[in-house]
Amino acid sequence: MATFVLIHGGGDSGWVWHLLEAELRSRGHETVAPDLPSDQPSAGLSDYADAVIEAVGERRNLVVVGHSYGAFTAPLVADRLPVGLLVLLAGMIPAPGERPDDWWETTGCSQARDDAGLTAIEDPFESFYHDVPRNLAEESMRREREESSRAGSEPWPLPVWPDLPTKFIVCKQDRFFPPEFFRDLARTRLGIVPDEIGGGHCVALSRPKELADLLEGYLQK
Secondary structure: OOEEEEEOOOOOOHHHHHHHHHHHHHOOOEEEOOOOOOOOOOOOHHHHHHHHHHHHOOOOOEEEEEEHHHHHOHHHHHHHOOEEEEEEEOOOOOOOOOOHHHHHHHOOHHHHHHHOOOOOOOOHHHHOOOOOOHHHHHHHHHOOOOOOHHHHHOOOOOOOOOOOOEEEEEEOOOOOOOHHHHHHHHHHHHOOOOEEEOOOOOHHHHOHHHHHHHHHHHOOO
16 A cells, blocks of 8 residues: 655645545545645745655655645655655656746746636636536635745756656646646656646546546556
8 A cells, every 4th residue: 555645736735635635545545644834934845845745754655746836846756755756747847957936937837828818817727727616626725825926036956857657647628727838848858748637727626536547556567
């Protein structure tokens, strides 16, 4: 059995994983889903990684999963712990020295969102939560937190990508990040063809069973 280390995205909290955690635990796995210190203005990317590593403790057989902005933290954790697999879920794949605040322009994501008409979708119930049950979407929004400006302005510190198996999952109905943009970015930056799951950006809330199936399937390969 594995320990799934679940790293949330920007403005979010570990709560967002609770349905996926229940699904994985029902199958005999362990999960760790800490809150990053992202609501602390002084917190940087290394502080984010420290919080995850502290929560993991002595657990082993680790699979690290980073969602969205959590992709800036997940490889830092994987570089410091004995991780068997790194998974990015609709993750903002960083490059060495790249600042999160600059990522949107350096990757072409801002232009891709404009071209796909996604910047015109201002209602979060349509951009993030269009396939999430309304009560869960409202609870998720109630739990939103500020994001540290320091973390966004810091260069990503790793000189190379961690030397371990990496998977990328595209959300096929994502209305925040264009799916085709992520397909190209995964090939360009990681040299891999991504896997895909139906659903929008927040599939941990909308399709926890399907996501658990995909993650558990990686353990068999």
